[in-house]
Amino acid sequence: MDNRQIPDKYFEQLAGKIEEGIHAMQDNVEQEAPLLNRIGKLESYIIPEGYFDGLYSKLNLPKSRQSVIRRMMPYSIAASILMMMTLTWFWVNQNENTFYNQLALTEVYDYYIENESLFDQDLLIELSFEDTEKDAFDLDNLADEDLDLFTEELINEMTDQELLDIL
Amino acid sequence: MKNTDENILALLADDRTFDQGFRMLVKTYQERLYWTIRRIVHFHEDADDVIQNTFIKVFKNIKGFEGASKLYTWMYRIACNEAISHLNRNKNRKLINNEDQMLFLENNLKADIYFNSERAQLTLAKAIDSLPEKQRLVFNLRYFEALSYKDISETLETSVGALKASFHHAVKKIETYLKENYDIVNG
Numbered sequence: 001m002d003n004r005q006i007p008d009k010y011f012e013q014l015a016g017k018i019e020e021g022i023h024a025m026q027d028n029v030e031q032e033a034p035l036l037n038r039i040g041k042l043e044s045y046i047i048p049e050g051y052f053d054g055l056y057s058k059l060n061l062p063k064s065r066q067s068v069i070r071r072m073m074p075y076s077i078a079a080s081i082l083m084m085m086t087l088t089w090f091w092v093n094q095n096e097n098t099f100y101n102q103l104a105l106t107e108v109y110d111y112y113i114e115n116e117s118l119f120d121q122d123l124l125i126e127l128s129f130e131d132t133e134k135d136a137f138d139l140d141n142l143a144d145e146d147l148d149l150f151t152e153e154l155i156n157e158m159t160d161q162e163l164l165d166i167l
Numbered sequence: 168m169k170n171t172d173e174n175i176l177a178l179l180a181d182d183r184t185f186d187q188g189f190r191m192l193v194k195t196y197q198e199r200l201y202w203t204i205r206r207i208v209h210f211h212e213d214a215d216d217v218i219q220n221t222f223i224k225v226f227k228n229i230k231g232f233e234g235a236s237k238l239y240t241w242m243y244r245i246a247c248n249e250a251i252s253h254l255n256r257n258k259n260r261k262l263i264n265n266e267d268q269m270l271f272l273e274n275n276l277k278a279d280i281y282f283n284s285e286r287a288q289l290t291l292a293k294a295i296d297s298l299p300e301k302q303r304l305v306f307n308l309r310y311f312e313a314l315s316y317k318d319i320s321e322t323l324e325t326s327v328g329a330l331k332a333s334f335h336h337a338v339k340k341i342e343t344y345l346k347e348n349y350d351i352v353n354g
Contacts, residue, residue, distance in 0.1 A: 029310070032335075033342035036291070041311060044288035045205050051215075052201070056193045059219055061226050 170195040172238040179229055189229070193222055196239055199312070200246045206307045207250040209292065217253045221246045240321040243314075247304055247322065294344035298337050305330055306337035 030037050155163070168174050170191055178188025200221060205214040224245050232241055295303060304323060308314045309330075316327045323330070 029338055033338045033345075035345040036338065036341050039287045039291050039345070044292055045202075045209075045211070047201070047205075047211060052197055055197050055218070056190055059193070059222050059226075061189075061223060 176232075176234070176238065189226060192225070192229075192238075196242060197222075199239065200242060203243060203307065203312060204246050204250045206295070206311060207247070207303070208253055209296070213253060217246070217249050220253075221249045224249065236321040237318065240318050243308070243318075243322040244324075251300065251304075290345060290348050291341070294341045297344060298340060301325075302333050302337040302340070305333040306341070309334050310338075 168191075175188050175192050175195065178184040178191060180188075197218065201214060201218050204217045204221070205211070208214050208217055221242070225242055228245075232238070295306060298306060301323070305319060308319045308322065309316070314322070316330050319325075319330050320327050325333075
């Protein structure tokens with residue numbers, strides 16, 4: 001005979017036995033604690049009227065991502081507009097500068113002269129003086145007398161050897 | 168839309184409906200959590216503080232909730248921890264001995280306008296409060312909340328067998344306390 005044999009209907013009864021055991025271990029307050037059972041589960045605690053209606057609004061919750069997005073939306077739009085305006089301003093100014101750089105110096109002077117009243121006179125004089133100085137080094141535009149003086153000064157500054165090399 | 172855990176979690180999963188989902192979560196569980204907390208801390212003002220902290224914690228951590236346990240057992244765990252931390256922060260409870268603690272509880276409960284100080288109920292409150300922390304939690308969750316041992320096991324992270332033993336001991340101790348104050352209970 002196989003030692004591993006089990007009683008008839010063992011598994012059929014097993015579930016019932018376990019259930020019985022669980023019930024035995026269950027609370028069983030009625031029999032084990034009659035005084036506790038007599039007092040029952042009547043709630044001793046009282047809560048203010050309408051407490052639960054207002055609890056959610058009392059919660060000091062951190063802002064959720066959606067709320068933050070909704071709250072920041074106007075600022076985001078304003079920031080976008082400001083950025084677009086800034087970029088446009090830079091683009092226009094850059095193009096204006098490019099345009100300005102492409103103008104001939106004479107055209108700029110003409111513009112100044114025609115619109116003289118719009119500009120500060122001291123600034124105009126200063127700008128004119130700077131341009132005159134630049135012209136002084138432009139040999140093509142020098143008068144004959146000035147050219148002679150310039151040549152004389154140049155010769156005086158040269159060494160004998162430098163003169164020999166030129167000649 | 169029904170206030171099921173599935174619906175609540177679905178709303179919470181989407182940033183666009185998160186606020187709606189969280190409101191639904193609070194409305195669904197506020198009363199159950201409140202009573203769990205109230206039975207631990209006794210006083211309404213304390214329970215009010217603790218439940219607010221509990222929901223703030225839930226709010227901050229809900230994205231990390233992986234669904235390994237039921238939503239309410241996860242929140243019960245937070246609520247119980249918050250309530251116990253609240254009690255531990257209460258210096259009066261730390262400084263006084265057990266007898267003084269009972270007297271302190273009795274006097275305060277009698278003075279509490281939010282406590283029905285019928286003698287039997289007051290005695291029961293004192294009996295429950297005399298239990299060790301773990302037994303008190305198990306007793307409250309099982310006796311008043313009628314949670315299954317499986318759910319309590321998830322909440323308190325304790326085996327079902329140990330919970331049953333804790334509950335059994337708690338009931339015995341409460342009954343002994345009530346017998347010692349039999350006149351009061353009958354009074």
